[in-house]
Amino acid sequence: MFKRFDDDTRKVVEIFVDGRPVMAREGDTVSAALFASGLDVRRKTAVSGAPRLPYCMMGVCFDCLVTIDGMGNRQGCLVPVHPGMQIEIQKGKREIGR
Amino acid sequence: MTINRPMRDEYDLAVIGAGPAGLAAASLAAQSGLLTLLLDENQGPGGQVWRAVTSTPVKETRLLGDDYWAGSKLVEEVRASGAEILQGATVWSLDRHLEIGISAGGGSQFIRAERVILATGALERPFPIPGWTLPGVMTAGAAQTALKSSGLIPDGKTVVAGQGPLFWLLTAQILRMGGRIDLVLDTTERRNYLRALPHAAAFLTSPYFRKGLAMMREVRSKVRVVSGVTRIAASGNGRLEEVAYEAGGRSVSVPADLLLLHQGVVPNVNLAMSAGVKHRWDDIQLCWSPVLDANGGTSVEGIAIAGDGAGIGGALAAVERGRIAARAAVEALRPQAGAKVPSMETFRAALAKAERGRIFLDVLFRPSKQFRIPGGDTIVCRCEEVTAQDILDSVAIGATGPNQLKAYRRTGMGPCQGRLCGLTVTELMAEARGKPPEEIGYYRLRAPVKPITLSELASLPKNESATKAVVRG
Amino acid sequence: MPNSYDIAVIGGGLLGSAIAWGLGRIGQRVCVLDEGDIAKRASRANFALVWVQSKGLGMPAYTGWTMQASDTWPKLAAELLDQTGLDVCFQRNGGFHLALGEEELEQRSALLKRLHNQPGAVDYKMEILGREQVARMLPHIGPEVSGGSFCPYDGHVNSLRTFRALHTGMAKFGVDYRPEHPVSDIKYVQGEFRLASPNGEIRAGKIVLAAGNANQTLAPMVGLEAPMGPTRGQIVVTERTMPFLPHPLTTVRQTDEGTVMIGDSKEDMLDDTVLNLPISSVMADRAQRMFPLLGRLNVVRSWSGIRVMPKDGFPIYDQSETCPGAFVTCCHSGVTLASNHAFEIAPMVAAGALDKKKLGAFSATRFQKSDVRTSGYY
Ligand SMILES: Cc1cc2nc3c(=O)[nH]c(=O)nc-3n(C[C@H](O)[C@@H](O)[C@H](O)COP(=O)(O)OP(=O)(O)OC[C@H]3O[C@@H](n4cnc5c(N)ncnc54)[C@H](O)[C@@H]3O)c2cc1C
Ligand SMILES: Cc1cc2nc3c(=O)[nH]c(=O)nc-3n(C[C@H](O)[C@H](O)[C@H](O)COP(=O)(O)OP(=O)(O)OC[C@H]3O[C@@H](n4cnc5c(N)ncnc54)[C@H](O)[C@@H]3O)c2cc1C
Ligand code: FES
Numbered sequence: 029m030f031k032r033f034d035d036d037t038r039k040v041v042e043i044f045v046d047g048r049p050v051m052a053r054e055g056d057t058v059s060a061a062l063f064a065s066g067l068d069v070r071r072k073t074a075v076s077g078a079p080r081l082p083y084c085m086m087g088v089c090f091d092c093l094v095t096i097d098g099m100g101n102r103q104g105c106l107v108p109v110h111p112g113m114q115i116e117i118q119k120g121k122r123e124i125g126r
Numbered sequence: 127m128t129i130n131r132p133m134r135d136e137y138d139l140a141v142i143g144a145g146p147a148g149l150a151a152a153s154l155a156a157q158s159g160l161l162t163l164l165l166d167e168n169q170g171p172g173g174q175v176w177r178a179v180t181s182t183p184v185k186e187t188r189l190l191g192d193d194y195w196a197g198s199k200l201v202e203e204v205r206a207s208g209a210e211i212l213q214g215a216t217v218w219s220l221d222r223h224l225e226i227g228i229s230a231g232g233g234s235q236f237i238r239a240e241r242v243i244l245a246t247g248a249l250e251r252p253f254p255i256p257g258w259t260l261p262g263v264m265t266a267g268a269a270q271t272a273l274k275s276s277g278l279i280p281d282g283k284t285v286v287a288g289q290g291p292l293f294w295l296l297t298a299q300i301l302r303m304g305g306r307i308d309l310v311l312d313t314t315e316r317r318n319y320l321r322a323l324p325h326a327a328a329f330l331t332s333p334y335f336r337k338g339l340a341m342m343r344e345v346r347s348k349v350r351v352v353s354g355v356t357r358i359a360a361s362g363n364g365r366l367e368e369v370a371y372e373a374g375g376r377s378v379s380v381p382a383d384l385l386l387l388h389q390g391v392v393p394n395v396n397l398a399m400s401a402g403v404k405h406r407w408d409d410i411q412l413c414w415s416p417v418l419d420a421n422g423g424t425s426v427e428g429i430a431i432a433g434d435g436a437g438i439g440g441a442l443a444a445v446e447r448g449r450i451a452a453r454a455a456v457e458a459l460r461p462q463a464g465a466k467v468p469s470m471e472t473f474r475a476a477l478a479k480a481e482r483g484r485i486f487l488d489v490l491f492r493p494s495k496q497f498r499i500p501g502g503d504t505i506v507c508r509c510e511e512v513t514a515q516d517i518l519d520s521v522a523i524g525a526t527g528p529n530q531l532k533a534y535r536r537t538g539m540g541p542c543q544g545r546l547c548g549l550t551v552t553e554l555m556a557e558a559r560g561k562p563p564e565e566i567g568y569y570r571l572r573a574p575v576k577p578i579t580l581s582e583l584a585s586l587p588k589n590e591s592a593t594k595a596v597v598r599g
Numbered sequence: 600m601p602n603s604y605d606i607a608v609i610g611g612g613l614l615g616s617a618i619a620w621g622l623g624r625i626g627q628r629v630c631v632l633d634e635g636d637i638a639k640r641a642s643r644a645n646f647a648l649v650w651v652q653s654k655g656l657g658m659p660a661y662t663g664w665t666m667q668a669s670d671t672w673p674k675l676a677a678e679l680l681d682q683t684g685l686d687v688c689f690q691r692n693g694g695f696h697l698a699l700g701e702e703e704l705e706q707r708s709a710l711l712k713r714l715h716n717q718p719g720a721v722d723y724k725m726e727i728l729g730r731e732q733v734a735r736m737l738p739h740i741g742p743e744v745s746g747g748s749f750c751p752y753d754g755h756v757n758s759l760r761t762f763r764a765l766h767t768g769m770a771k772f773g774v775d776y777r778p779e780h781p782v783s784d785i786k787y788v789q790g791e792f793r794l795a796s797p798n799g800e801i802r803a804g805k806i807v808l809a810a811g812n813a814n815q816t817l818a819p820m821v822g823l824e825a826p827m828g829p830t831r832g833q834i835v836v837t838e839r840t841m842p843f844l845p846h847p848l849t850t851v852r853q854t855d856e857g858t859v860m861i862g863d864s865k866e867d868m869l870d871d872t873v874l875n876l877p878i879s880s881v882m883a884d885r886a887q888r889m890f891p892l893l894g895r896l897n898v899v900r901s902w903s904g905i906r907v908m909p910k911d912g913f914p915i916y917d918q919s920e921t922c923p924g925a926f927v928t929c930c931h932s933g934v935t936l937a938s939n940h941a942f943e944i945a946p947m948v949a950a951g952a953l954d955k956k957k958l959g960a961f962s963a964t965r966f967q968k969s970d971v972r973t974s975g976y977y
Contacts, residue, residue, distance in 0.1 A: 084267070574900075579896065579897055597885070
């Protein structure tokens with residue numbers, strides 16, 4: 029759906045998506061990095077399990093919810109990546125304690 | 127300097143939102159000697175229009191345009207002004223006593239200010255077409271945000287649909303950066319051109335006129351534009367696969383991986399409404415707007431609203447509204463300091479200039495009914511997955527407005543708290559009941575306007591009477 | 600006559616709708632007059648427990664009335680499902696009141712003792728459990744939990760869906776629901792009630808006042824009384840989570856949708872448009888100490904609501920001597936008692952008289968005596 033434009037000179041940051049290494053760039057939000065990864069990063073809603081991807085990228089819609097470093101339901105479009113970040117795609121409701 | 131929690135408990139002025147309005151307000155207030163705190167949820171300043179202006183990888187000026195880079199100047203100005211700037215700080219509560227709940231760096235705290243300027247800007251208007259929740263359908267603004275902050279450009283088969291000044295800007299920006307767009311579906315109603323005509327004279331002298339025309343021309347020269355689109359539906363199995371549309375009575379389907387939707391922006395009312403600020407239905411812009419005095423002052427003593435949150439006026443107007451609200455705060459708190467800043471008249475004149483021709487845009491780009499008021503099994507509330515028909519069923523058993531509807535169907539109860547369904551719900555119920563939207567009303571909003579963790583809430587100050595109210599046999 | 604009914608119910612909250620549904624169910628021609636979208640409506644703001652334990656201290660009859668409601672709730676849920684297709688998710692799986700620290704546990708034990716010593720109350724098997732026993736049933740409790748009380752008859756329900764199901768069912772029974780019809784005046788003229796509202800006059804042979812705290816002002820218009828002492832309650836709710844809490848508590852419960860509700864304060868302040876955040880903080884803190892894992896969940900909403908609260912905390916059911924056919928009904932715990940309102944009160948109203956044997960204790964005449972005691976309402 030998206031690719032990076034050619035002249036992006038920002039530093040590469042390695043993050044992990046469901047255990048797989050992904051090269052993000054410094055300053056990316058989690059959602060931007062996930063889009064750029066080309067992976068299937070569709071989450072499933074907590075209501076019906078319908079697949080979703082980020083819709084607004086500005087913190088409004090909550091369709092970017094994702095588990096970041098073990099913490100569920102974070103807004104991927106607002107959180108910047110950091111090296112070694114562990115991201116898990118959420119399928120349905122989060123578990124308590126995660 | 128950027129830090130991650132407020133340095134004090136009390137300020138003269140708290141400005142919420144670091145877009146054009148907030149930057150301008152904070153900078154003027156701090157320069158005039160007010161102890162000023164500027165708060166914003168994003169990692170960097172700029173708001174929507176100047177998103178990531180200090181960090182974007184897209185350095186070549188031509189690509190994002192001069193209007194984008196104009197933001198850097200204001201960012202520099204506020205950084206030199208002495209205002210305390212807190213990025214990554216979400217305001218989740220504001221009350222009548224001007225107590226502000228802030229979540230930053232995983233913790234929450236309260237501060238108090240003598241005055242508050244809400245500069246929380248706008249949101250893209252909901253665009254509830256069939257299939258708008260499918261992966262691969264997103265707002266045009268979302269794509270633009272990804273483009274500005276990370277240099278992402280559409281790659282697969284891409285359709286852009288909608289209308290409005292921002293719509294054309296975004297399309298032009300994507301194309302300039304080598305992104306792929308296969309088709310542009312223009313939903314502007316043909317009869318709106320006639321309706322807008324009486325306001326054209328003012329628009330001709332507006333700063334937006336020439337830029338707007340040039341951009342539309344630029345887009346038309348590069349991709350196919352279908353005008354007069356009257357229906358759009360997205361479909362696919364688990365993701366977007368096809369966009370169907372109707373124009374001039376003809377139905378067409380095209381394969382697509384990405385559909386970008388946009389039909390204008392509307393004020394972001396959640397924080398203001400939760401603070402008890404009175405709003406009214408704006409029949410021209412088709413949204414809720416705060417009731418304001420000439421300085422942006424609201425019905426709640428001490429709270430002013432500036433920028434697009436005060437009613438859509440665009441970035442230039444946002445700057446001037448920010449200055450007016452800030453000057454009013456300076457006049458109230460440090461009357462002597464007011465002498466050093468330009469007069470209110472200067473700002474008002476600048477605002478009038480920036481707002482010139484706005485009515486033309488409002489009328490021309492008034493989104494048509496079928497794209498605002500959906501029917502059948504089209505989802506209205508994305509969070510709770512409630513359809514238009516569900517809402518009509520509730521009207522049929524006697525729900526008269528959004529709050530009873532909420533009780534029956536959970537609309538607006540999800541994490542977005544009605545931001546993406548509220549307007550649709552009001553208009554849909556108004557239509558179903560044959561009443562004006564003003565009479566239907568809006569969700570009653572309360573803190574937290576953005577989620578905070580239970581442990582954050584639990585860590586806030588308590589007192590004996592609060593404990594007594596909870597702990598009982 | 601389009602504006603004339605066998606029975607007019609005033610108030611469309613859980614009481615009014617349960618009674619109207621019950622009346623529609625037995626073929627009465629009924630209308631319900633209600634306020635509009637903005638209204639103080641406890642039925643949209645409650646904690647949704649169908650709760651038995653600790654009810655009735657100071658009025659043994661209330662214990663029996665509550666047990667009866669709990670016993671007949673399954674029937675209400677089944678009929679609603681059958682009629683409307685809506686599953687209100689009633690669960691009678693036993694409920695807890697948890698204590699943090701020894702002192703709270705002692706207080707709870709003392710309350711239990713006082714309840715036990717009360718003559719004439721039915722036994723609802725409320726018992727005190729120690730920490731280990733609690734931990735076996737509620738695996739996620741935190742170290743500060745000292746124990747709690749448990750009652751096997753306690754349960755919970757999706758109360759908003761119940762509200763919707765009752766209104767859906769009312770429509771199916773042909774009940775005329777008229778929102779935006781606040782009743783401002785009631786006149787009793789020649790055996791008929793005339794109800795004034797800004798949207799026209801309604802006439803009915805009988806009326807049921809079910810207007811919550813507003814009953815206090817309406818009741819005297821028809822020779823009744825309903826002394827009220829409303830309180831405010833605040834609730835906090837989290838995002839949806841996988842099921843983790845197998846039983847409801849007085850102050851924490853997980854809904855069928857997955858959200859976790861945390862309740863609920865008791866305040867004298869009666870403005871339901873604002874919140875008291877220190878109170879939310881105390882509630883959040885206690886919930887987190889009961890279940891430390893809750894701390895990580897996001898709070899997505901909170902609200903405050905006004906309890907419909909008769910002065911002494913017990914229900915009022917009464918009928919007028921001077922205006923025969925006028926009834927008044929109001930109570931806290933209108934979720935719990937919904938089944939009684941549908942299956943017991945409605946038929947009595949249709950028949951024209953409340954059963955003194957069953958409901959005599961709830962007559963408002965009790966307020967004319969001086970020794971009115973208050974109940975702890977959990
Ligand atoms: C997605 C999008 C893209 C846009 N792009 C353009 C564009 O390219 N060109 C253009 O001319 N106009 C654009 N606009 C229109 C926009 O409204 C501008 O007119 C302008 O940005 C408005 O300025 P503002 O200061 O009122 O608010 P904004 O620029 O919207 O700034 C508001 C700021 O407040 C912050 N905020 C909101 N709520 C909270 C909270 N509770 N706590 C903390 N911070 C909060 C937001 O994160 C944001 O940074 C866009 C609008 C949107 C929605
Ligand atoms: C925070 C909180 C937690 C609670 N938790 C529980 C619980 O866990 N379990 C439980 O069983 N109960 C609980 N309750 C209590 C329960 O919600 C109430 O007992 C019940 O909702 C009362 O229903 P009602 O119809 O009498 O009142 P309401 O829901 O208040 O309805 C009264 C209706 O009358 C209407 N009205 C008022 N004046 C007029 C007029 N003049 N003309 C026409 N209509 C009028 C109002 O608009 C409203 O619709 C709780 C309540 C609160 C506030
Ligand atoms: S994409 Fe909408 S909130 Fe993150």
